[in-house]
Amino acid sequence: MGVSVAEEWLHSCSGCEIAILNIGEPLIEILGLIDFVHIPVLMDHKYYGQLGDGKELEIPEAVVGIVSGSVANEEHLEVLEAMRKQCKVLIALGTCATHGGLPALMNSWGMEKGVEDTYSTPNTDECEVPNHMVPKLLDRVYALDEKVKIDIILPGCPPNPKLIAEVITALVEGRDPVLPGKSVCDTCPTKREGKGDVKQVRRFLQNAQFDHEKPIDDMRCLLEQGLMCMGPVTAAGCARRGAPSCISARVPCRGCFGPVRKDGNQMLDMMNALASNGIDFKSVVDRRSLLRFSGSHGLLRPLPVRKMTEEQK
Amino acid sequence: MTKVINIQPVTRIEGHARIAIHLDDDGNVNDAFLHIMSLRGFEKFIEGRPAEEVPRIVNRICGICPWMHHLSSNKAVDGCFGVTPTPTGHKLRELCQTMAHINDKILHFFSLQLPISFSGRIVILRFGMSLESLKRRLNLQPRL
Structure with a gap:
């Protein structure tokens, strides 16, 4: 049983998770040291039980938590806070998580105005912004460290697989990762x-x-x-x-x-x-x-x- | 009170989705929804950007298939400027698209779909792997 790792994605494109896969051959060795307990892009593990009958958001406890993507709605915030609670070390992976990334361009208009405009372009039929059973939007796009304490930041769009491998092995070996x-x-x-x-x-x-x-x-x-x-x-x-x-x-x-x-x-x-x-x-x-x-x-x-x-x- | 089966998140895709199946008192399906939970708004925030920059913005729509977005926006920008790529350029784009397809299928089959179908965990598979080693890797304890 290796070091447990939970990974979560928020307002992002899943490119960071593909970057984890792109570690390539060394990942085989790394998977011997760690044990992914939750990583939605690569592994089937649900929030509300595998049969969908749970009531509470379930994120398993882990030593290392990795979060990619920025925070833009209330669901992201809830998941991020759950990750902070369940993980001892929290890594912000990718530029969305560390500095807002491309989605934060929306801050030039503000979330509400931006989304409204997205739903009413000149060549689409008139429609309302969906509000039924979807999470409420925050006022703007936040980087993770604006909302919770982050221990390690690892930017990049996509992040360099070598650096991801370096951070994970450093944490397993109990030393400080060497980052440029x-x-x-x-x-x-x-x-x-x-x-x-x-x-x-x-x-x-x-x-x-x-x-x-x-x-x-x-x-x-x-x-x-x-x-x-x-x-x-x-x-x-x-x-x-x-x-x-x-x-x-x-x-x-x-x-x-x-x-x-x-x-x-x-x-x-x-x-x-x-x-x-x-x-x-x-x-x-x-x-x-x-x-x-x-x-x-x-x-x-x-x-x-x-x-x-x-x-x- | 009606029961809701809440499949959230839909895993191994890009796009944060959730499926909610509403059951009535007899346990029959009453209604079903596919919710897309987040919207980044690329449509909005490429407004005001120089056209030639757009291909390097919209490829971040999806981290699993960035090439498709990159190439189609290139096409759109060509249209804006009213230019036709050279035959070499066109072939290069077709090559990129084909490589992206190959990559996509390998990624989906070996990394996303196959391992999970067998074992419920992340397994790394390689070409040229022996059958024994393949079996050993796939026969890990199922998670469910």
Whole structure:
């Protein structure tokens, strides 16, 4: 009997659970050390008894709890609180859990307005937002640590399977896990010439310039090529074959590992990075999308409605 | 009072669903619901994003089949810009789609469906595994 592990998903896409499977061969060894007692995406274990006749939410007791996804409705909150109660160590897995992730883009409108608009697009029939026997929505999308105490954060969209394996084995062995604390740029092998001749960033409508027969370390830094690459303000950890994942596909980083410091603000930091390199930050077409992976913790908020004076009208 | 059979969550899919079967006093099915418990609202929050960024947002709709969302949104963006991919590009996309299909089937059969049908636990199966080892892995104590 190994260390018991319970896993739960909230406002997420189940990519984090697939990342657990993507540990691959080492997972066979890991499954000898741990025992999954609850993991809805990969194993059939229900909340209200296997026959559906239970009355109370049942999450088995476990030493390690892993939660992916953010908190957006009352059911998520209930499950998260149950996980905190039943598990000794709670890991937030994936950027949704640690910083809000993509679903937190909804915070730019607020949950209620956003969902209402989703149900009344110009090309759908008129209908009401469902409210019969579905959980009540919270006012916005929260990261897990805004609601309960989280012991380890492991961001990534999807998280790096190697790091998941490292955290699990470290916990089983009773040591602190070794996680990267650097930025994507610190782990990026592209050439930086630092000439600073770029004055504006451009939209990613044309490919970066590179020789496809030469390795990544022969390509010029994408930001120096004028592409909006979020490497400077994004936590490292995505590298699987040497270079950061997106860079190795020769596309700019989009910031999916969240800010480098836990409480960083990717949008402000990126604007700073651009301005200090002499790049006009006004050339960024959609500033709020720099927070697309870290909109929780109150960073993305509905824009105030601008009141127009009589003259402006 | 009517009895409700509450199958929650529906496991091994993406999409947080719940099935509620309402029984009457005689134990016959009175009504049945499939509830989708959460809505992320991709339809809403791609509003205002640059079109070329959308393929890298909507592939997070589903972690089990991200490729399909990525490729179909690529098609949509092509339509917006009024461009046709080059023959090589088109073949590349077809290749991606085919690889995604293969991956999907292997994932579903070996990782999600088969192990649970036999043992109720997570079992890792590999190609080229001996029959003995396969039996040993699958014949673990059932959970139910």
